[in-house]
Amino acid sequence: MRIILAPMEGVVDYTLRELLTGVGGVDQCVTEFIRVSDRLLPRAVFHRLAPELNQQGFTRAGTLVLLQLLGSDPQVVAENAALAVELGAPGIDLNFGCPAKTVNKSRGGAVLLDEPELVGDIVAAVRRAVPAHIPVSAKMRLGFRDKSRALENAWAIESAGAQSLVVHARTKEEGYRPPAHWEWIARIREAVNLPVIANGEVWTLEDYHRCREVSGCDDVMIGRGLVANPFLALEIKGDELGRDAAWAEVLWLLERFHRQVMQDLSPRHVHGRLKQWLQMLGWHFPQAKRLFPELRTEREPERLLELLCRARQQYLRDMSAADPAFELRSAPVALPA
Known part of the structure; x- marks a missing residue:
């Protein structure tokens, strides 16, 4: 299988x-x-x-x-x-x-x-x-x-x-x-x-x-x-995350993804790649649909990174306040510098 x-x-x-x-x-x-x-x-x-x-x-x-x-x-x-x-x-x-x-x-x-x-x-x-x-x-x-x-x-x-x-x-x-x-x-x-x-x-x-x-x-x-x-x-394969924990992990993935795309593409193309994936994540995660409008009009890569970091930190604060035992299972694999 x-x-x-x-x-x-x-x-x-x-x-x-x-x-x-x-x-x-x-x-x-x-x-x-x-x-x-x-x-x-x-x-x-x-x-x-x-x-x-x-x-x-x-x-x-x-x-x-x-x-x-x-x-x-x-x-x-x-x-x-x-x-x-x-x-x-x-x-x-x-x-x-x-x-x-x-x-x-x-x-x-x-x-x-x-x-x-x-x-x-x-x-x-x-x-x-x-x-x-x-x-x-x-x-x-x-x-x-x-x-x-x-x-x-x-x-x-x-x-x-x-x-x-x-x-x-x-x-x-x-x-x-x-x-x-x-x-x-x-x-x-x-x-x-x-x-x-x-x-x-x-x-x-x-x-x-x-x-x-x-x-x-x-x-x-x-x-x-x-x-x-x-x-x-x-x-x-039987290793299921709860939807809330999964979204916290996705925010890490988005941040890592955006950092790597910033290195690989010219600044005018970076925002498109991030928004493309975020829109596709919206097919499964309602949180992605709520986040997209906050990023939709921004084109500056560094500003987009700042917004992603802020969204992740706020989500973790909110989840920890609701459940003190909440934590990420792991950070995603590191991408090359």
Whole structure:
């Protein structure tokens, strides 16, 4: 039973992978996709999007990170996969699921599911290009416009030599609208012999158990559910925090996240990253919805940090006054300076 943190373009970057795996409960990660078009990418691109390459392919918490590639030219994708492995990638994942229009227009992501033969050719080329001990996996949706080729794509991926397959239980046209069709994952799992990992619409412990029951999968990949509730993987594994204690921990995480983003991005982009995550936390924590208006109009990074620190200190004072025994369970894993 593994919990895998999903790749989310523009959201789950290196910093968030560090924080979420530091919380605990996550067994594996996949990077944001690295877009491959018509050439071998510079090494700096791999290191920028997957700094875990400098840590033998692990986060600082010891969680394995696979490197994801997205492209439509089998040979070029294979050449970049070989370079990624040379740089230290412990495994290669191939993206056949991205629903973004800009990506699909350039023949990347979910649009390739209309061409199962090409999907198989890409997987096969990568499998040939990397050493046998390096796992090659793929992530797909149920289709582009409909589900008519879902099994055909799964068979193509299996026959090309992939070691595992993640299935997001919606088509590109369905986007992220509920429900996720976990019963289709069960059909795919029964049709292939390689391990299948379920993905889509897992927000709670109850969702997780229902997803496993319907799909028949042992392993589950979670994206938005873990970003909205960083403690979901721990809850799944039986280590549940109370909602009040969890929010106190989240305030620590937000502060650490913001400090790291201040180091990594130009000042004019910092506020957007913080507010993006805070809004997503609002899907689970009502406290995040109340905090957001206090930060919404502020753009100065140092001022935002001051507001975060003040919010954390005030929340701890309030909780301690209500319950003298209240305390944080731990500080999150430290990020690099």
